[in-house]
Amino acid sequence: MAREIGIGTVSLGWMGQLHTRAYRRLLDHYPGCGLRPRLVIAADAVEERARDAADRLGYEGWTTDWRDVVGHPEVEAVSIAAPNYLHKPVAVAAARAGKHIWLEKPCGRVPAETYDIGRAVEEAGVRSTIGLMYRHVPVVEYAREIIAAGDLGEITHYRGYFLADYAADPNGALTWRYKRSGAGLGVLGDIMPHSVDMAQNLIGPIESVSAQKETFIRTRPEVPEGMGTGHFTVEDGELGTVENEDYAGALLRFENGARGTMENSRTCVGPHVRMSFEVNGTRGALSWDFQRLNELQLYRTDGTGDRGYRTVRAAPGMGDFANFQPGAGISMGYDDLKVAEAERFLSSIADGRDRAASIHDIVSTMRVVDAMDRSCDTGGWEAVRDPTGATGERGVGAARERA
Ligand SMILES: NC(=O)c1ccc[n+]([C@@H]2O[C@H](COP(=O)([O-])OP(=O)(O)OC[C@H]3O[C@@H](n4cnc5c(N)ncnc54)[C@H](O)[C@@H]3O)[C@@H](O)[C@H]2O)c1
Structure with a gap:
């Protein structure tokens, strides 16, 4: 039996609902997945959407404050499907709280915010997946x-x-x-x-x-x-x-x-x-x-x-x-x-x-x-250069691990 993993989701617009449906369908398509998602809590600034998370989408709890998701003790992984201006504050807070993140592109408003998220993820040692799904x-x-x-x-x-x-x-x-x-x-x-x-x-x-x-x-x-x-x-x-x-x-x-x-x-x-x-x-x-x-x-x-x-x-x-x-x-x-x-x-x-x-x-x-x-x-x-200004530096992005 797969181990249960607590999921929290920030924002329930198009992408947040899609992440949720993906978790709900995951074991139908991948019965051998090592982890079984448990939808713990979801946040949206619009209360009606947040309530809908519990009423219809299957989350155990809802909130209008994303900090409740990131700080929830039973949440191990956070889906971040918020507007771009929230990517950095939510992702950095989640990583620092030791949560793994599934974050929608572009990961911040400008490249500098993406780099900041990258540093926070590296320092925290959490896993990250980015919503670049045309690869799949x-x-x-x-x-x-x-x-x-x-x-x-x-x-x-x-x-x-x-x-x-x-x-x-x-x-x-x-x-x-x-x-x-x-x-x-x-x-x-x-x-x-x-x-x-x-x-x-x-x-x-x-x-x-x-x-x-x-x-x-x-x-x-x-x-x-x-x-x-x-x-x-x-x-x-x-x-x-x-x-x-x-x-x-x-x-x-x-x-x-x-x-x-x-x-x-x-x-x-x-x-x-x-x-x-x-x-x-x-x-x-x-x-x-x-x-x-x-x-x-x-x-x-x-x-x-x-x-x-x-x-x-x-x-x-x-x-x-x-x-x-x-x-x-x-x-x-x-x-x-x-x-x-x-x-x-x-x-x-x-x-x-x-x-x-x-x-x-x-x-x-x-x-x-x-x-x-x-x-x-x-x-x-x-x-194309790294944030410090050097050219030719491809960074860790070039060294992708493959399944
Ligand atoms: N991977 C893809 O192909 C793809 C496609 C569409 C969108 N996206 C990305 O997903 C993210 C969301 O896009 P969308 O189309 O779902 O947007 P959307 O406008 O449909 O939904 C945004 C949601 O965020 C909520 N929100 C606003 N402020 C909030 C707050 N302070 N706390 C919590 N929730 C808040 C809104 O109420 C709304 O439900 C964007 O970063 C976008 O770039 C990715």
Whole structure:
């Protein structure tokens, strides 16, 4: 029988509820997991949401003060799904209290806050898992294996996109996401970490960048009293200023010599969530789009068959696919990726070995984001460097442990 582990959750918006569902489903999909989650307490500033944690989501207790979660003696692991401005205070307090953390990206408002969280986690010696769950898509794991095995030859080109429309409506309310005090960075913090982590996880560290950013929708309606989270529109509201970027794009140089580009937008009409990549090597290529989660486009120039991409469908044997579906062609979904991440989090606590992105990986990612942000200001190429200013230092992020 698996040992019970007390779970506390901070914030019950989209991500907090998703973390909760992931814990609830974990043993259905991973009966062999060494730890069995017990939902002890959850916090949300909105009392109705906090009460709902106990009434509907299965927590034994609820609170409107996140400190009650972090300080609870029966909580051993804390899910932090709060707005960005709370990442650092909650994560640092949790680590110092000896709690393991499953923290949503971007882990603070700006890279400096991510580095502070990294130091607190290291000093406390607790485990950390970061919400970079596109890594856990089975065909993405398969793509990573193909690249690592050298099947595509030398990797020469990389293109990464996260083109979204969640902020394309000018009537989309001016929530915490659009303010420096709430979110910090715009898309550079909100979605660029997914693109950067994906690229570095697939083909290796980014060495330098040349970036640009733009805010296309400069004012939005203020949030009405009592509403503050999620995405919603307000008609004829009083307008306030958007304080961070809608768009960021960059040219990339990888340490292994590959060259690439990356584009992120939250106001891009057309694609809804085009989180995608294309990797080209000297002997083949592959590409993937989140909106076709279970399909990899693969082209091997190995002399057999027609030239061009073919579709490879997710199947047992790729990543954790078999934990969710019995055969190729039966689709996994978005929420499943969080179940896989929850399992990796608890297993890392059980045996001290990271299987998902950890704080080291998000620190590495935010160094690249920091270089992009600096480049937007200077207009030139910027090296990825560690917080002390040295270049070429990849930090512990490069040394990922693998399952
Ligand atoms: N991994 C991913 O792909 C992904 C996707 C979406 C969001 N996120 C991240 O998850 C985090 C939350 O995003 P979301 O979309 O769930 O936001 P959301 O706006 O839907 O929810 C935020 C929640 O925080 C609560 N809250 C506000 N102040 C609080 C306080 N002082 N104490 C406790 N709770 C408080 C709100 O009431 C709300 O329930 C963000 O950091 C975001 O970057 C990650």
